[in-house]
Amino acid sequence: MRGQNDRKAATSDRFGVGPSALSRFVQTPYAGALVSILLVSVYLAASEPVFATWANLMNIIKSNSVVFILALGATYVVISGAIDLSVASLAAACSMVYGLILTAGLPAIPAIVLIVAFGALLGALNGYFIAYLKISFLVVTLGTLSIYQSFALILNSGTSISVYSMAAFKPLYAFVNGSAGPIPMILIFDVALLLILGGALKYTGFGRAVFAIGSNREAARLNGINVPLVIFGVFTIAGVMAGLGALVQAGRLTSAAADVDPTILMTVLAAVLIGGTAFTGGEGGVFGTMIGVLFLGVIQNGLTLSGVSSFWQGMVSGAILIAAVWVGGVRQISRRKKQSVKP
């Protein structure tokens, strides 16, 4: 093992370039998930003829959009070194408020804007408690997980609101379920979000501050970063994404529902982790998260197509999560060993 690394180092020295493109790819934390997606896809394409059809692939995209949107926000939170347990409840609260304001007769666009703002508000509330009152993110988001969920249930006594027949719902419905030629609108929307959030993470001072805080909060503070403000911002972004997720969910289900799918939080966090964003903070990115979502989506789709009972799906995705993080951890340890040369 050691000899191999030495040889590798010697080769790259000789050619005067850094590590090769291949070894750089192997080093990326989501490489394993990406290769696995390809392998699983090839297998499914061969064994289940339906899998490789355009309709099925777009179905994977559509049915995982909500998870994807929530996971984008969660990626920011996890990179900053925290976790937001409340996102699913937050989305449920947004969803119920959406149903109520449509019932109350608010027009389409103001309703959408209001829901995004409401998501931002609930996220900001999380952020305020964590960043300024300095309460642990686990405590705060565990608390708001119950509070937001309960709030959603109280709003309409636990019953969902069908918005299908409301005129103000039509534009959202048309957008979420529409398509531009063969491309679903929701895919375009997802890609746009990916580019915006990915770009902001990589090319803004704010994004850099998120990484810095996740990597070493004290170093970030001592170098002039306004740590509480950035953390507040990160949770607010998670809230905005939950608001958007709630709107997409409502668009797909044609109703506002107060009961959250309890597995969605797990799926969101699993996707973030499989995508190579470390729970220890300071590392990762939204592209990896996209890979993570796709990976879980393809597996789930494959299981459904193969006729495996849905009861088994949790077992499979749970095992994949542990395996993926284990593989990532092993790789990280071997990388650290290789680099432990400090006096």
Next chain:
Amino acid sequence: MSRGDVIIEVKGVTKRFPGVRALDRVDLTIRAGEVHALTGENGSGKSTLARVIAGMHQPDEGQIIVDGAEMRFANPADAIGMGIVMISQELTLAPTLTVAENIFLGRLPKTRFGTINWPQLDLDAVVALDRLDVHVSTRARVADLSVEVRQEVEIARALSSGARLIILDEATSSLSEAATARLLALVRKERDKGTAVLMITHRMPEIYAAASVATVLRDGVLVAEVPLPATRQDKLVRLMVGREILDFYGKRAVAAGETVLEAENLSTLDGTLLPASFTLRRGEILGVAGLVGSGKAELGMTLGGAIASQGVVRIAGRRVRLGEPRHSIAAGIGFVPDDRKASALLLVRSVRENFALAWLDRLARGGILDTRREAREASEAMTRYQVAAGSASVPISTLSGGNQQKVVLGRILARKPSVLVLSEPTRGIDVGAKSQIYRLLQDAADEGAGVIMISSELTELLGIADRIAVFFEGELRGIFDARTTDEATLAHVAVSGARPNQTPDAIKTGVTA
């Protein structure tokens, strides 16, 4: 094993780190019942050698022979298994556990049912502490103990685990005089029982108080092994230094300019730093000395805005808002904290991002980062500050301590602060990097910055500073002219808190005491 038997033999050990050969074919023989002093200047490689023996570093060449058989220690646990235990400044106790639990951590006595046998543990701990004549409750939480007592607990742990060779790595550097004397007495007692002790220090009194043989290293090379006390102190010092100190720190014409910083009754809220007043001129290097807990570290953190404080600080006449780093930075104070890993580095991020961390406000326009400019400036800074790294995109954790420190220092220097505050900037780095860092500080002063350098190394302060402020128990006890004072005077004030009027060569510039 009886006295005089060779316990461990180091033969031709070489250890390289990126950019520096820390050890070059070094030999060392340690015998049972012997206190062996390993000495040399900072950066001479003495700690590296100790770490090799203790299994923390693996030698690139050479052999380590224990009881006549060659050993390869993959980690400290291997060395501990052979009875070799290192006790360093960085204590390795679990602070929330009790004294007894710490002494027997990992080998707690068990009952028949596999649960912990608490009465037995207590008894064993009392025996282990009695052996050292240490009087502390076995049930005290380690976090509540003083540094001295913690060190003694650590020694008790080493001895009760059957250590045959105890390595004390600068173990006295944070101890008071009385505690040092106690530790040395303890070392002699264990020696008489047949334990071997390797004592790493450059403090002459300690060497002569306990050791019977001294090995001197310089720049990673074995200079001599001499018997003690037969070898006279001046000869030992000559062996250690072996060159002109002035070259090491770099000569600098003192041309101090107008006052850049005024501090009035600056203090922390928790009393670790009592109201201190002093001034600093442009082009001046003010050294700050004192023991651990003297308030010198808090002075740096206060100026850097890292901790809550009160009092008045003016930079070029303008009052600074205290208590938040970003206000200090905006006022033109550049602060380099003492603990690189805990409070300066983004370990998992690249060298480039670590540089840019201090420049984000300047690299971003309307929130958007100019990544091209970032890359350009980072690579320029790597050249300017002589950072040895494969590229700017490697993780900073792959760099040596010295190169990491050059990044930390470089990113602050690049902002051209009016006042530079550095806390232990050369701690734990090799001799080559140290010299470069001194050079960078001199250059910063020459360009008109006021420099405050907080350090535990008096020799270093005497070599680089123009004036030296000494703190004792939170209080600024005096400011001395570095040209006319000496190590003994400074150490006397730092250890005993003697007032400057009891020491003739004090300059009472702005001292309120």
